[in-house]
Amino acid sequence: xxxxxxxxxxxxxxxxxxxxxxxxxxxxxxxxxxxxxxxxxxxxxxxxxxxxxxxxxxxxxxxxxxxxxxxxxxxxxxxxxxxxxxxxxxxxxxxxxxxxxxxxxxxxxxxxxxxxxx
Amino acid sequence: xxxxxxxxxxxxxxxxxxxxxxxxxxxxxxxxxxxxxxxxxxxxxxxxxxxxxxxxxxxxxxxxxxxxxxxxxxxxxxxxxxxxxxxxxxxxxxxxxxxxxxxxxxxxxxx
Numbered sequence: 075x076x077x078x079x080x081x082x083x084x085x086x087x088x089x090x091x092x093x094x095x096x097x098x099x100x101x102x103x104x105x106x107x108x109x110x111x112x113x114x115x116x117x118x119x120x121x122x123x124x125x126x127x128x129x130x131x132x133x134x135x136x137x138x139x140x141x142x143x144x145x146x147x148x149x150x151x152x153x154x155x156x157x158x159x160x161x162x163x164x165x166x167x168x169x170x171x172x173x174x175x176x177x178x179x180x181x182x183x184x185x186x187x188x189x190x191x192x
Numbered sequence: 193x194x195x196x197x198x199x200x201x202x203x204x205x206x207x208x209x210x211x212x213x214x215x216x217x218x219x220x221x222x223x224x225x226x227x228x229x230x231x232x233x234x235x236x237x238x239x240x241x242x243x244x245x246x247x248x249x250x251x252x253x254x255x256x257x258x259x260x261x262x263x264x265x266x267x268x269x270x271x272x273x274x275x276x277x278x279x280x281x282x283x284x285x286x287x288x289x290x291x292x293x294x295x296x297x298x299x300x301x302x303x
Contacts, residue, residue, distance in 0.1 A: 080235075116295065181289070
């Protein structure tokens with residue numbers, strides 16, 4: 075149980091285009107989903123926290139108009155990188171926190187999406 | 193703001209050695225601390241989670257300790273194997289269910 079998927083697993087796009095990445099919790103409902111970015115040989119940096127049905131909370135330095143997050147249901151969150159540029163090339167990882175009574179700390183991670191912007 | 197540091201950044205050892213990976217954090221008001229493994233180009237695999245009230249957790253050849261007051265954790269890997277080669281990430285959880293990750297230790301175990 076507690077499987078999180080991401081689609082696509084990798085994507086190559088041209089500069090100026092937009093790319094949508096999906097994060098799904100396959101066998102549980104998630105109150106909260108998190109989006110992280112990881113540059114080569116660096117650690118994960120939290121970009122934003124999204125709760126179903128409400129606006130995402132972005133970390134300092136992350137442009138909310140560039141990285142659009144939609145948490146439309148308890149099993150799906152999407153991250154859209156708008157007007158992508160080569161510096162947006164990175165590994166994007168999502169995690170999901172299940173709805174469990176009395177337990178709020180769990181996060182299950184997706185396999186990541188490799189974005190390359192040419 | 194929580195900061196997490198991992199030492200060493202990289203480690204290369206021959207097979208069979210016992211290893212210690214270090215993690216330190218600046219804000220001791222944590223809910224828990226987790227150790228993850230990440231293979232190249234892949235997502236995260238949770239290895240061990242230590243709640244703030246606990247001192248250590250063990251799973252197979254892995255043992256993680258936590259000293260919350262001093263802001264330190266260690267991951268001990270016994271009898272290392274080539275299959276242990278990966279990046280090991282330490283992450284602490286504070287209020288709001290947020291995880292703050294360290295920079296990772298890239299481990300190479302040579303046969």
